[in-house]
Structures are given as structure tokens and as C-alpha cells.
Amino acid sequence: MAAPSTTATASDDIDAEAFKRLYPEQYYDRFLSEGVRPDGRPLGRARAVTIGAGAITSVDGSALVKVGRTTVLAGVRLEIIRPDEMSPSLGQLALSVELAPFSSQEYRPGRPPDHVSVITQHLTTALLSGGDAVELTSLCIAQGKAAWRASLDLYVLDADGCVLDAALLAVLAALRNTRIPPVRTTREGHYVAVGGGRAGDAGGEGIIESSPMAMQLGRCPLGLTCCLYRGHLLVDPTADEERLAECCVSVVLDQHGRLQGVYKLGGKVLADAGTLVKCTEAARLRYRELSGLMELSLGQAAKGTGGNG
Amino acid sequence: MQQALEPSVQLDKFPKAVFDVSAMVLEAGGSDLPILITAASVALADAGVELYDLVPAVQLSKQAGQLLLDPSLEESGAEEGSLLVSLMPEPNEVTSLTVRGLWADSEMRDGLELALGACGQLKAAMREALLAAVEGEENPEK
Numbered sequence: 001m002a003a004p005s006t007t008a009t010a011s012d013d014i015d016a017e018a019f020k021r022l023y024p025e026q027y028y029d030r031f032l033s034e035g036v037r038p039d040g041r042p043l044g045r046a047r048a049v050t051i052g053a054g055a056i057t058s059v060d061g062s063a064l065v066k067v068g069r070t071t072v073l074a075g076v077r078l079e080i081i082r083p084d085e086m087s088p089s090l091g092q093l094a095l096s097v098e099l100a101p102f103s104s105q106e107y108r109p110g111r112p113p114d115h116v117s118v119i120t121q122h123l124t125t126a127l128l129s130g131g132d133a134v135e136l137t138s139l140c141i142a143q144g145k146a147a148w149r150a151s152l153d154l155y156v157l158d159a160d161g162c163v164l165d166a167a168l169l170a171v172l173a174a175l176r177n178t179r180i181p182p183v184r185t186t187r188e189g190h191y192v193a194v195g196g197g198r199a200g201d202a203g204g205e206g207i208i209e210s211s212p213m214a215m216q217l218g219r220c221p222l223g224l225t226c227c228l229y230r231g232h233l234l235v236d237p238t239a240d241e242e243r244l245a246e247c248c249v250s251v252v253l254d255q256h257g258r259l260q261g262v263y264k265l266g267g268k269v270l271a272d273a274g275t276l277v278k279c280t281e282a283a284r285l286r287y288r289e290l291s292g293l294m295e296l297s298l299g300q301a302a303k304g305t306g307g308n309g
Numbered sequence: 310m311q312q313a314l315e316p317s318v319q320l321d322k323f324p325k326a327v328f329d330v331s332a333m334v335l336e337a338g339g340s341d342l343p344i345l346i347t348a349a350s351v352a353l354a355d356a357g358v359e360l361y362d363l364v365p366a367v368q369l370s371k372q373a374g375q376l377l378l379d380p381s382l383e384e385s386g387a388e389e390g391s392l393l394v395s396l397m398p399e400p401n402e403v404t405s406l407t408v409r410g411l412w413a414d415s416e417m418r419d420g421l422e423l424a425l426g427a428c429g430q431l432k433a434a435m436r437e438a439l440l441a442a443v444e445g446e447e448n449p450e451k
Contacts, residue, residue, distance in 0.1 A: 056336045073335060101331035155333065 046236035054301035061178025065170040069160035074170035083147040091139020138216035146191035223252035224283040251283040313395040313405040339382040365431035366395035
């Protein structure tokens with residue numbers, strides 16, 4: 001970018017909003033020189049998080065997560081399928097990510113946005129590869145005959161930076177919020193899920209005792225994105241900051257603080273080891289904060305539905 | 310949805326613009342389309358688009374001789390007929406009307422009266438929400 005003219009900085013009459021749009025780098029430099037960001041946060045602070053587990057009642061599990069203005073809704077739908085012949089004791093997990101048209105300024109109808117595929121790929125790596133995040137054996141009903149297939153649908157309602165972090169959190173909260181209905185066999189030998197209110201009419205006959213009630217999660221990956229801008233490390237950038245930044249680094253950790261993944265997609269600046277260590281430390285602190293909030297939210301959701309069975 | 314909203318927008322003031330209105334149903338609990346129309350109308354107003362009026366919309370369901378306003382999913386499933394009205398209350402013009410099932414004349418009249426009254430109430434709520442949002446912006450955010 002060419003150096004902006006100095007007449008703009010000298011004039012105080014220009015509306016702040018116009019200034020931000022015309023000379024974004026100078027706008028940000030003014031804040032960074034004071035050690036804060038336009039939304040008032042210090043450089044190392046992530047945004048406040050709200051987790052609403054069980055937000056959608058028409059599916060088996062759901063979570064609505066807001067990180068600042070970034071909003072992601074995750075839903076889990078369960079259906080009974082016949083397991084694959086190669087793995088008769090494993091259930092299945094399918095993931096789909098969609099970006100709502102009103103989620104970002106860069107949306108153009110008819111063209112899927114670029115970062116959807118990146119997010120889908122990272123989520124798939126974090127959750128599905130290695131098979132140890134979601135224990136697929138816990139989704140098995142009867143070996144070789146019936147298993148659960150969990151369809152995880154993610155909708156990004158507002159993409160204001162760090163969509164991957166919000167997505168991982170929403171997915172984990174939704175999976176943990178999922179209550180698996182008990183299963184019974186019919187006379188023809190089919191497996192059918194028992195609806196909440198109808199368990200009484202079936203007389204409880206044929207209910208499989210050992211059918212799973214909740215999903216078993218092994219490794220719980222959660223992440224934090226930081227970006228580098230002119231030598232400053234900004235934690236949890238908003239969409240404007242991400243656009244200005246020279247590069248973004250996402251660090252995903254599991255519950256023991258071990259690295260699950262570090263994603264740095266090119267960019268103009270190379271991150272050295274010191275920067276990566278700082279990002280990882282920030283991610284560790286964030287993990288503790290997020291898992292505490294998640295437990296709180298899941299507990300509230302469980303209490304809310306406890307009376308309804 | 311487009312048919313219901315188009316008459317409310319002063320399109321001649323925006324000769325070269327295209328308004329891209331998109332809505333996403335997060336949880337379908339009955340009466341979805343009128344809620345989508347209402348929400349989109351509020352969103353247009355929130356965006357500062359010049360409108361002739363807001364467009365509240367309601368759905369009525371007819372069951373066993375009774376009229377149910379704003380049916381839930383279960384109630385919609387058991388209905389004999391339905392009526393969807395979207396209205397611009399100020400000029401008192403209906404922008405879209407969809408009727409399904411068999412309706413006697415008197416039932417239709419009662420249904421429309423009920424629906425138009427409900428639209429009036431809905432518009433009051435829409436106005437309140439928009440005013441609250443504007444006030445929230447004027448006061449400094451915490």
C-alpha cells in the first residue's frame with residue numbers, strides 16, 4: 001500500500017468512520033500507539049464469550065456461541081443407520097458448515113465465500129481425523145446392525161473475526177449438549193428411537209439397555225486466533241483487524257494443554273518461535289476460560305431440561 | 310417474501326441499487342413465513358432504507374370452526390385451512406394474501422378482521438423495537 005498523504009492526519013474535521021475506511025492503517029496505528037484497540041481492548045485481551053447450550057429445541061443438541069459479535073450456531077441431528085461393514089462397531093459423524101449471507105460484508109450471492117472451506121477443513125482435522133475427539137464407538141447401538149449417525153450442522157450467523165474459535169466452541173458445546181434417545185427394537189427387528197413422551201406406551205419392551213445416552217468425547221479441541229500487525233500481536237482480532245493484519249495464527253489445544261494444531265496460512269510476515277510461544281500461552285489461558293464457561297452453560301441447560309425428562 | 314416486501318420499499322429512490330434481503334430460519338416452530346416477512350421488514354427499516362410503511366404479517370389457522378392466530382407447528386399440522394396476510398397498516402393496504410383450504414364468506418371476513426387487528430398490534434411492537442435500537446445507539450455504549 002502506498003503511504004497515505006499527511007494532509008488527512010493533520011485534519012481533525014474528517015469523520016472518524018470515513019477516516020477508518022479511507023486510511024485504515026493510520027486509524028489503527030493511532031490506537032495501537034496508545035496500547036489499545038478501537039473497541040477498547042488491550043492488545044492481549046480476547047473478547048467476552050456467551051454460550052447458549054440447547055438454544056434450539058427441535059434438534060438433539062445445539063449451542064449458540066457469541067465471541068464479541070461473531071455468532072455461530074451449531075446443531076446436532078441424530079439418526080439410526082446401519083454401520084459400515086468395515087467398522088461395524090463405529091457410528092458416524094458428518095460435518096457441514098454454512099455461512100449466512102448476512103454474516104459478512106464480503107458475501108456475494110452465487111459464490112461460496114473462500115474461508116468456509118478453510119474452516120470446514122480445520123474443523124474436520126480437529127474433530128474427525130484420528131477418531132479420538134468424538135468416540136465413535138460410543139455411538140454404536142448394536143454391533144453390525146445399528147449405530148447413530150450424528151450430523152453436525154454449523155451456521156455462521158455473523159463473521160466478525162475468529163470464526164474458527166467460535167466454531168470449535170459451538171461444536172463442542174453442541175456435542176456435549178446432545179442427549180441421545182434410548183432405542184428399542186420393533187417386531188420386525190428394526191431399531192427405532194424412543195420419543196420422550198412415548199416411552200410409556202411402548203411398555204418399555206425391547207428397549208436396549210446398553211444404548212448410549214450421551215456422546216463420549218475424548219480430546220476436546222478449542223482454539224484461539226491471534227494476528228500480527230506491524231510487530232504487534234493482537235489476540236482475538238475482529239474482522240477489520242483480520243483484514244489489516246499481515247498474518248493470522250490459530251492455535252488449537254486439547255484439554256491437557258497439548259497442541260492439537262497450529263495454523264498459519266501464509267501472509268506477509270513470518271512468525272518466529274517466540275511469537276508462536278506467546279500465541280500458545282494465550283491459547284492456554286483462553287482454554288481455561290472457555291471450558292469454565294462451557295461447563296456453566298451446559299449445567300444451566302441440563303437443569304432447564306431436567307424437569308422435562 | 311419478495312412480493313410481500315416490495316410494495317413497501319420506495320424503489321424509485323434507489324434507481325441503481327439492488328437490495329439483497331436474506332433470512333435464515335434457526336428453528337421452525339410454526340408460522341414461519343409471516344415471521345420472516347416481519348423480520349425482514351424491520352431489518353430494512355434498521356438499515357435506513359426508505360419505506361412507505363413497515364410490513365407486519367400474521368398467519369391464521371382454521372380448525373373445527375375456530376380461528377387460531379399465530380399457530381404453532383402442531384396446530385398447523387391439524388388445520389383445515391390457513392390464511393396468511395401481510396399488511397401495510399398506514400395506507401391500510403394488503404401486500405400479500407395467501408389462502409388455503411375451504412373458507413365460507415363469514416369465516417373469511419372474521420379471519421381478515423382478526424388478522425388485520427393482529428397486524429396493527431405487531432406493527433406497534435416493531436416500531437417500539439426500532440425506536441429502542443435507535444436510542445441505544447445514541448446513548449454511549451458501555
